[in-house]
Amino acid sequence: MANLSPAPAQPAAAAPHAAAPHAAAPHAAAPHAAAPAAQHATTAQAGHATTGHATAQAGHAAAGHAAAGTSAAGAAGAGVGATATAGLLGGKALLITLAVLLAGAGAVTWSVSSGGGGGGGKDGSNGTAVGGGKALREPFDQAVQALAAAPGVRYQGDWNVEEYLNDVTVTPHGEKYGTSHLTGRTMESDTNSQDLLSIGGKDYSRWHASDLDLRLWTYDGLGDRTADGGSRLTQEMSLYETPADLAKRFSAALADRPRLPSAKAPETTDVNGVPALRADTTSGYLYVSRDAPYRFLRWEPPSAMNFHLPKDGQLSRAMEANSPLWETSSVDLSTVAPAEVGAMYDGLEKYAKDLRTARYGSLDFDKSGDSGVNCDAAGCHVRETVTAKILQGDTVVRKLSQVNVQLTVGKLSIDGRPAGSCSSGPQPLPVTGSGITGTLTCDDPSSAAVYQQVAAESQSRANAVGSNTYWDRAEDITIVALVLTASEVDQLLATVRQERSAAH
Structure with a gap:
């Protein structure tokens, strides 16, 4: 980690x-x-x-967030840009059964072979019902339509295999803003908590600090590097798609032989106190509210942390499709209500105003x-x-x-x-x-x-x-x-x- x-x-x-x-x-x-x-x-x-003042680099290292800058104990006398980028303690490697090996971040796929298909009927396009019978599809289709038309979508979930908790809101035009802190902490108790912002084609991060000398947006931070020289922060922020793009992703997954609840006696689960229906798709598990108005509540992309052993000889649809692994195991979803649009843009504008002092971290x-x-x-x-x-x-x-x-x-x-x-x-x-x-x-x-x-x-x-x-x-x-x-x-x-x- x-x-x-x-x-x-x-x-x-x-x-x-x-x-x-x-x-x-x-x-x-x-x-x-x-x-x-x-x-x-x-x-x-x-x-x-x-x-004079050292520039605080709010970057993301190869295995997640990297708190850049001098340590609290050794900061005295530091010069401009004196930074200490967090390293990797032993890297991040998880060995999963069925020969799944995840080493670092990237487009790693499930190394499994499936003995059976995930469909039903002749083409499986409408999906199959778990336990047989007619599949309950309408709630998922209506949830896709509601998501596509939403004025914004909010993501709340882990990042870097459950190490961080991110809270990011995305507008229909692709601007993104939010926060990130260590799992088990709050924005206030985590001294390395960060604000996140994507706007104008650039991704920024900064310390969530009261000290204005530290609370500066940084672009292209020293710790923000992947193995091929790309931006780790950009890779992280790419998870958070616009409402329309996320709806397209879910629509495609629901068109690719999903396993859906039975229409006769649908099995439900609880998502933050709301009864929910679950679909097993090539993009992972999708949860929608059981009752109308139907809306997406949670998304569990395929990852090493939400690996499920086969049931009744069937692998998950993501495993059958060799879907790429994500660096998040679970994301709670909520659409921005019409009455919340003003507050969404207030938050975005507040973040963007501070870009006048944004600097290159490298x-x-x-x-x-x-x-x-x-x-x-x-x-x-x-x-x-x-x-x-x-x-x-x-x-x-x-x-x-x-x-x-x-x-x-x-x-x-x-x-x-x-x-x-x-x-x-x-x-x-x-x-x-x-x-x-x-x-x-x-x-x-x-x-x-x-x-x-x-x-x-x-x-x-x-x-x-x-x-x-x-x-x-x-x-x-x-x-x-x-x-x-x-x-x-x-x-x-x-x-x-x-x-x-x-x-x-």
């Missing part, structure tokens, strides 16, 4: 830029000579350390020597030349022509006095080969007033004692690669609002 690292603690602030001191020259010896202005010495770098920027801070009569100016290596298996970034990178300086000071802050805004840097390199600058014109005051005081001291120096400093520096521009986020939100209006 996956070994989850604890959520990262907030790291210590980065060492600041410190320019060479301003040198104030005294008055000249000749009488009535004008005092020269305080002169800047050549700018130097005073230990530009790694940048990029960690380092500074070069050509970096520094300088303040003058026009304000303070910060320059950073940065480089990031692209990981060999990072197929997402390697396909890009450029990445938007933003420099933010949280604190500027002159001679220890607060002088403001600055941000470069997202700036496109080219993706070339195996790296990203470029120069970012930001300015704060409001720092000019502080500079002029400090410079005047320094000149006065220099006149009195012969010389004086003071420092410009830039602190609380972050450099991040942003996934979306503000306009792109606004467009996503506009699309969500249009879909919401059309749904009413």
Whole structure:
């Protein structure tokens, strides 16, 4: 099973830029000579350390969720992008009877052979009744129709072979949002619980934390890798289909020789307190409400954890059809009612608004020597030349022509006095080969007033004692690669609002 690292603690602030001191020259010896202005010495770098806040990577490792980021015990002094991706304790392997071997995730199929078919009659298209007689099919057909027309569908079930509990809602247009936490925990008690979001063709995850420095959407996280370089999170989110697509899946399964309850005396089971009918299909076991209005209550896809030994010499329809194994053993289903449409889109929009700070989880920027801070009569100016290596298996970034990178300086000071802050805004840097390199600058014109005051005081001291120096400093520096521009986020939100209006 996956070994989850604890959520990262907030790291210590980065060492600041410190320019060479301003040198104030005294008055000249000749009488009535004008005092020269305080002169800047050549700018130097005073230990530009790694940048400030570490970026929390909410990723998914090869065997499920991987809590990225530094551990709570060892986070002090961590730099930007300092992450520790959870590994795999011995991998995940389950040996099932009838020669079924599940090793990791993927399109593994049942390794069994069936001695008999699953149909009845000449073609079995209408299915057979368990125990013989006429099959009860109408509730399942009506449930398919209701699902196809639903304004949304909610999935609640396990993921990664019962290790996590996911709660995900999907709109008719394919946007998805929800939460995930360890089985046996809650979103509050699991320190590694995560929020999940799929929108605009990208899948994001983030820590479900109150700390805003950790509660940041991450795309393409360090731990989000399959063996072939694909996205583990995307693989996970692909389980959650739109209402129409899920209805098509179930319709096809119900057309492929299902085993249905007997119309005369249908056997029922309990699903969360609701009497239910069960169909054995090539997509697994489908449960619908016994009473009208008929609706799907639960889906048990074929997986190693819900393996059933043959009854009366018959394998399940999924085993007979060699259906691929899923990484979920049971998913409770509920359609979004018309009165709940507004709340569904409220939740989606709330998640999507935070995408303005979404970042690439696999990029960690380092500074070069050509970096520094300088303040003058026009304000303070910060320059950073940065480089990031692209990981060999990072197929997402390697396909890009450029990445938007933003420099933010949280604190500027002159001679220890607060002088403001600055941000470069997202700036496109080219993706070339195996790296990203470029120069970012930001300015704060409001720092000019502080500079002029400090410079005047320094000149006065220099006149009195012969010389004086003071420092410009830039602190609380972050450099991040942003996934979306503000306009792109606004467009996503506009699309969500249009879909919401059309749904009413």
